[in-house]
Amino acid sequence: MSLRRTAAVAATTMLGAGVAAVAAGRYAADVALRPPGGRARPAGFEGPPLTVHATAAGQITLTRSLASRWPGTYVLTGPGRHAVVGAVLDVPSAPDTVVRRLERVDRGLLAPGDRVRLSPQLHLGDPRAALGLEHTDVTLPGELGALPAWYLPALRDVWVIAVHGLGTTREHAMNLLPFLHAMDLPVLVPAYRGDPGAPRLSDGIGHLGGAEWRDLDSAVRHALDHGARSVVLYGWSTGATMALRTAEYSPLRDRIGGLVLDSPVLDWRATLRALAGSRGVPRPLLPLAVRAAQGRARSRPESSGELPRPADPGIPTLLLHGPDDDIAPWDLSREMAERRPGLVSLHTVRQAPHAAMWNAGPESYEEALRRFLTPLL
Numbered sequence: 265m266s267l268r269r270t271a272a273v274a275a276t277t278m279l280g281a282g283v284a285a286v287a288a289g290r291y292a293a294d295v296a297l298r299p300p301g302g303r304a305r306p307a308g309f310e311g312p313p314l315t316v317h318a319t320a321a322g323q324i325t326l327t328r329s330l331a332s333r334w335p336g337t338y339v340l341t342g343p344g345r346h347a348v349v350g351a352v353l354d355v356p357s358a359p360d361t362v363v364r365r366l367e368r369v370d371r372g373l374l375a376p377g378d379r380v381r382l383s384p385q386l387h388l389g390d391p392r393a394a395l396g397l398e399h400t401d402v403t404l405p406g407e408l409g410a411l412p413a414w415y416l417p418a419l420r421d422v423w424v425i426a427v428h429g430l431g432t433t434r435e436h437a438m439n440l441l442p443f444l445h446a447m448d449l450p451v452l453v454p455a456y457r458g459d460p461g462a463p464r465l466s467d468g469i470g471h472l473g474g475a476e477w478r479d480l481d482s483a484v485r486h487a488l489d490h491g492a493r494s495v496v497l498y499g500w501s502t503g504a505t506m507a508l509r510t511a512e513y514s515p516l517r518d519r520i521g522g523l524v525l526d527s528p529v530l531d532w533r534a535t536l537r538a539l540a541g542s543r544g545v546p547r548p549l550l551p552l553a554v555r556a557a558q559g560r561a562r563s564r565p566e567s568s569g570e571l572p573r574p575a576d577p578g579i580p581t582l583l584l585h586g587p588d589d590d591i592a593p594w595d596l597s598r599e600m601a602e603r604r605p606g607l608v609s610l611h612t613v614r615q616a617p618h619a620a621m622w623n624a625g626p627e628s629y630e631e632a633l634r635r636f637l638t639p640l641l
Contacts, residue, residue, distance in 0.1 A: 306383055306384060306385070306429075306430065306431040306432045306436075306618070306619060306620075307429070307430035307431045307501060307535075307539060307542075307591045307618050307619065308527075308542075308589070308590065308591045308617040308618025308619060308620065309331070309381060309382050309383055309384075309431075309617065309618075310539075310542035310543055311329070311331055311542070313342075313379040313380060313381050314326045314327045314329065314331065314332050314340075314379070314380055314381065314382070315327045315377065315378070315379060315380075316340075316374050316375065316376055316377065316378040316379075316380060317358070317361050317376055318376055319366065319374050319375070319376075322365060322366055323353065323355070323363055323364070323365065323366055324340075324347075324349060324363070324364055324366040324374060325357060325361050325362070325363050326361065326362055326363075326364065326380075327360065327361060327362075328359070328360050328361050328362045329362075331382050331617070332362045332364070332382070333352055333362055334382070334615060334616070334617060334620075334623075334624065335351065335352065335615050335616075335624055335625075336350075336351075336616070336620070336623040336624040336625060336626075337349070337350050337351075337367070337386065337623050337626070338382045338383060338384060338386075338620070338623055339382070339383045339384070339385055339386055340374070340380040340381070340382065340383075341380060341381050341382075341383050342372075342378060342379060342380040342381065344371060344372040345369075345371060345372035345373070345374060345378070345380060346369075346370045346371040346372065346388055347366065347367075347368065347369040347370065347371075347372075347374055347380075348366075348367040348368050348369075348370070348386055349364040349365060349366055349367060350364060350365035350366075350367045351364065351365050352364050353365055370388055371388065383432075384432070384436060384439070384617075384619060384620040384622075384623045385432055385433070385435045385436045385438075385439070386438070386439055386623075387435055387438040387439070388435065389435075390414060391414055391416060391438060391441055391453075394435075394438055395438060395441060395442060397416055397441055397442070397445055398416070398417070399414045399415060399416045399417075400414070400415045400417070401413075401414065401415075402414075402415045402452075402486070404454055404479075404482045404483055404486050405482060405486075406456070406457065406462070406463065406478070406479045406482045407457075407478045407479065407482065408457050408463035408466070408479075409462075409463035410462075410463075411454055411455050411456060411457075411462050411463075411479055411482065411483075412454075412455050412461045412462065413434075413452055413453060413454040413455065413483065413486075414434065414451075414452070414453040415450070415451070415452050415453075416441065416444075416445060416450065416451040416452075416453075417450055418445060418448045418449050418450045418451070419448045420447075420448050420449055420450065420641055421450075421491060421492060421493040421494075422449065422450075422492065422493060422494050422495070422496060422521060422640060422641050423449070423450045423451065423452055423487045423492040423494075423495045423496070424444055424449050424450070424451045424452070424495070424496045424498050424524075425451075425452045425453075425454065425480065425483050425484065425487060425495050425496070425497050425498065426440065426441075426444075426451055426452070426453050426498045426499075426503075427453075427454060427456065427480055427483075427497070427498070427499045427500075427503035427506055427507065428499075428500055428501075428503050429499065429500040429501025429502045429503040429504065429527070429529075429619050430470070430501045430502050430529075430539070430591070430618075430619070432500070432501075432619070433455075433459060433460065434453050434454075434455055434459070436500060436619075437451075437453045437498075437500075438453075439622055439623070440498075440622065440630075440633075441453075443630050443633065447634070447637060447641075449496075449637070449641075450487075450492070452483055452486065452487055454479065454480070454482075454483040456476050456479035456480065456506075457475070457476055457479055458470060458476075462479075470502070472502050472505060472529055472532045472535065472536070473502045473503075473505030473506040473508075473509055473529065473574075474509075474532075476502070476506050477505075477506040477507075477509035477510045477513065479506075480497065480499075480503075480506045480507065480510045481510050481513075481514045481516070484497075484510065484514060484516050484519070484520065485516060488516060488519055492519075493519075494519050494520065494521035494640075495519060495520055495521065496520075496521055496522045496523070496524060496637065496640060497510060497511065497520060497522075497523050497524070498523075498524040498526075499523075499524070499525060499526065499528070500526045500527060500619045501526070501527050501528070501529055501591070501592065501618060501619045502529050504523075504525035504526060504527065504528035504529065505528055505529045505530070505532075505574055507523050507524075507525060508523065508525065508528065508574035508575070508577060509574055511523060511577055511578075511579060512574065512575050512577075520579060521579065521580070521640050522579055522580040522581065522582070522636070522637070522640045523577055523579060523580070523581040523582070524581075524582045524584070524633065524636065524637075525581060525582065525583050525584065525585075525597075526584045526585070526619060526621050526622070527584070527585055527589055527591070527592050527618050527619040527620075527621060528574075528583065528585070528592060528596075528597060529591075529592045530573055530574060530592065530593070530596040530597065530600070531573060531592075531593060531596055532573075534592070534593050535591055535592050537550045538590060538591045538592075539591065542590075542591075576600055576603055576604055576608070577604070577607070577608065578607075579607070580607060580608075580636070580639075580640065581600075581604075581607065581608040581609070582608075582609055582611065582632065582633065582636040583597045583600065583601055583608060583609065583610045583611065584610075584611045584613060584621045584622075584629060584632065584633075585597040585598075585610065585611075585612065585613065585621065586612055586613040586614050586615070586616045586621060586624075587612070587614060588614060588615055588616055588617065589616070589617065589618045590617070590618065591618035591619075592618060594612075597610055598610060598612075609636065611628075611629065611632035613625055613628075613629065
């Protein structure tokens with residue numbers, strides 16, 4: 265074979281391999297960042313479903329696993345099912361099972377053999393139906409179109425804007441609404457692009473806060489236009505990242521009085537790799553997924569190009585995070601608190617999955633939140 269022929273074959277082979285690598289990377293990135301179909305599945309709750317082995321008065325027996333033994337209060341979800349489970353009970357059970365307190369069943373029935381998943385979202389519906397809290401449905405003018413939101417009125421002129429994260433919906437914020445309401449804080453709970461009722465994602469995948477923060481900025485503007493003296497941004501997971509970016513880039517950032525960041529995504533590459541791996545992407549494809557996501561960031565006109573790590577906040581900030589978060593590295597939260605002592609504080613929660621810091625220990629979580637919020641009012 266001539267040298268020219270050999271070079272042509274080699275070039276064609278390399279081109280084919282390159283195209284395949286690009287396609288594989290896009291596939292892996294889509295798996296990690298595309299919202300799961302059907303019922304929301306929170307990041308960090310991606311493992312295999314649990315099997316219900318038995319139910320009794322106030323008890324449920326589940327497959328023994330790391331997830332089924334997490335301390336705290338969670339929801340069991342499945343097709344047509346929604347049930348709240350509490351602490352692990354010290355009662356006799358088979359070696360491969362665990363017994364938890366069954367707090368209530370909101371939807372459906374639980375029977376032996378059912379396959380269920382854990383979620384941190386304890387409530388269904390809206391604040392009035394789920395919690396008896398009066399609210400108004402409002403519409404925010406987002407960058408891509410109208411954004412639905414809940415507004416819960418209260419006496420103070422400092423508003424909390426609560427924004428959910430990866431794989432969850434506005435319902436996640438309802439875990440904390442009774443606490444915030446008891447502090448007389450008005451709360452705005454917006455949806456953002458990709459959520460039910462909100463504009464669709466332009467390319468079908470989430471951007472880990474890199475574009476979504478503009479929708480949170482619309483919520484800040486709405487609050488200030490409707491009586492807020494200042495706002496506290498309260499975010500979970502990528503919602504926390506959105507809060508950080510809003511505090512950095514918003515034209516209204518001088519009216520943001522504080523940040524509450526639960527399980528913040530501070531290194532999008534690490535989170536992307538963790539998400540892709542938890543959703544079954546083979547390990548060799550994980551670097552390709554990162555490259556594909558970065559390439560998409562450069563090509564989007566609304567993106568800053570490289571999805572940089574959010575800057576350290578220059579305002580009072582409470583971090584709520586723990587070392588058992590396998591989606592967003594906890595070390596980065598610890599380092600942020602160490603860099604900005606006196607301005608950034610860290611409440612460490614152990615044995616808690618991603619964005620479930622409240623679920624693992626509501627009392628200590630709410631006390632840390634109370635101590636942080638009170639001086640801002």
